[in-house]
Amino acid sequence: MKAVVLSVLVVLVAPVLQVAVVNGLSLPGGGPDVVLVGVIALAPHLRPGAGAFLGFAAGLAADIAPPADHTIGRLALVLCLAGWVCARVTADGTAGRRAAVAAAVALGATLAGGVLAALLDGTPWGTALAPGAVAWTVGLAALVVAALALLPRRRSFGRVPRSRDRPRDPYGRGRRLA
Amino acid sequence: MRAAGRRAPALLALVSAALIVADTVTPLAPLRAFGSAVYGGLEDAASAGVRWASGERRLEELERENARLRADLLAARGTTPSPAQADGYRVVPAHVIGFGRDGTVTVDTGADAGVARDMTVFDGNGLVGRVLRSGPGTATVQLATASGASIGARLEGSREVGLVTGVPERGLLRLSLLNPSAEVKPGDRVVTLGSRDMRPYVPDVPIGTVVTVEPAPDALTRTALVRPFARFTALDLVTVVLGPQPDGAAVDASAGKGTTKAGDGDKGADRDEGGSKKAKGA
Numbered sequence: 001m002k003a004v005v006l007s008v009l010v011v012l013v014a015p016v017l018q019v020a021v022v023n024g025l026s027l028p029g030g031g032p033d034v035v036l037v038g039v040i041a042l043a044p045h046l047r048p049g050a051g052a053f054l055g056f057a058a059g060l061a062a063d064i065a066p067p068a069d070h071t072i073g074r075l076a077l078v079l080c081l082a083g084w085v086c087a088r089v090t091a092d093g094t095a096g097r098r099a100a101v102a103a104a105v106a107l108g109a110t111l112a113g114g115v116l117a118a119l120l121d122g123t124p125w126g127t128a129l130a131p132g133a134v135a136w137t138v139g140l141a142a143l144v145v146a147a148l149a150l151l152p153r154r155r156s157f158g159r160v161p162r163s164r165d166r167p168r169d170p171y172g173r174g175r176r177l178a
Numbered sequence: 179m180r181a182a183g184r185r186a187p188a189l190l191a192l193v194s195a196a197l198i199v200a201d202t203v204t205p206l207a208p209l210r211a212f213g214s215a216v217y218g219g220l221e222d223a224a225s226a227g228v229r230w231a232s233g234e235r236r237l238e239e240l241e242r243e244n245a246r247l248r249a250d251l252l253a254a255r256g257t258t259p260s261p262a263q264a265d266g267y268r269v270v271p272a273h274v275i276g277f278g279r280d281g282t283v284t285v286d287t288g289a290d291a292g293v294a295r296d297m298t299v300f301d302g303n304g305l306v307g308r309v310l311r312s313g314p315g316t317a318t319v320q321l322a323t324a325s326g327a328s329i330g331a332r333l334e335g336s337r338e339v340g341l342v343t344g345v346p347e348r349g350l351l352r353l354s355l356l357n358p359s360a361e362v363k364p365g366d367r368v369v370t371l372g373s374r375d376m377r378p379y380v381p382d383v384p385i386g387t388v389v390t391v392e393p394a395p396d397a398l399t400r401t402a403l404v405r406p407f408a409r410f411t412a413l414d415l416v417t418v419v420l421g422p423q424p425d426g427a428a429v430d431a432s433a434g435k436g437t438t439k440a441g442d443g444d445k446g447a448d449r450d451e452g453g454s455k456k457a458k459g460a
Contacts (some may be wrong), residue, residue, distance in 0.1 A: 020220060020225055020275055026411040064210055065214075066313060069278065069320065080194055
């Protein structure tokens, strides 16, 4: 239930936050991709299927939220894969490890999105792979995931022992929200 | 459970790829309309909340008057005959409520206020761009600096005709003059040429000033870099031109002009039409 509420919040609020607030701040280098950061932060607490669906929905939202003017499905594809990878790479481990995984996924997703933008929509390569925007996104993703991992409430999720009666389920119920 | 965990992502990735293909073949207009209805409203609410909190609500009356005065000024600027000359413009003020990454912004005025595609948008400094599509309460505006934009333009002094295209990575514009021997020097002002029926661009909106004249790679055109007057990273209050003044005489005059002018074969207007079509296709 909590996972559903948080997912809906990411899908509805992150694209609005992106275009109405973050892009308007004119940060040096371009500013972070809030939708990607939201997916990377929430997906580790979901099962892989749910993570992929969250990424797909958030990406599609970012594809159709005005003033987007690119091919629909571009961000949905990238974020779907990002959400799936984040949910699959096991979320237990230290805050540092989680942050490293988040940073790697953020980097990969931003670069893949940039390549798709250049190929599908003819965005100039310099704009599609702007190093400033990549740095902002990777930094913010690592920071948010590390902060979530360090929250005491979150840590209790990771300490639930794997139950014996469901040995074939690699994603124990205890540390997942869904 | 494991199988489902793998099948779902693969399926969603396939759906995404299918969407990309579908949107490339035929633009998915209903999906975009849905997006602008849902997210346009949310962006509008977020932006209105911020403005209300900062006490700008009282300024609305003044903003409307400002937009009207700007339109009057714009109409008064036309000193030489243009393809589409009107006695005045019907305009509507709008706020920029969202900044995109595709050289586009969202404004908080949409089809409800009469905004439709290919309408000119400008602010107190100069040309902003044209309306790309309009939702119920919001519209998407393509900035003049977008990589797909191309605008018919002329030098204000010499009236030489050219085409302005975006150079997005530098925030500048490139002016290509049709006359290869045209005189152009840094500091020259560039204004819009104006399209037939005033869409997508009304004539004589200031675009920017020439900063550098590029060395000619060939003798076919003369190009120069133009610094736009509008500050595209800090847009706020803009004005959308809905069309000429609804007053009967003005409409008749412009309609009549349109038919007689068609015989003149205004090359600049033709070129601009072609340019905007290219932009639409991109």
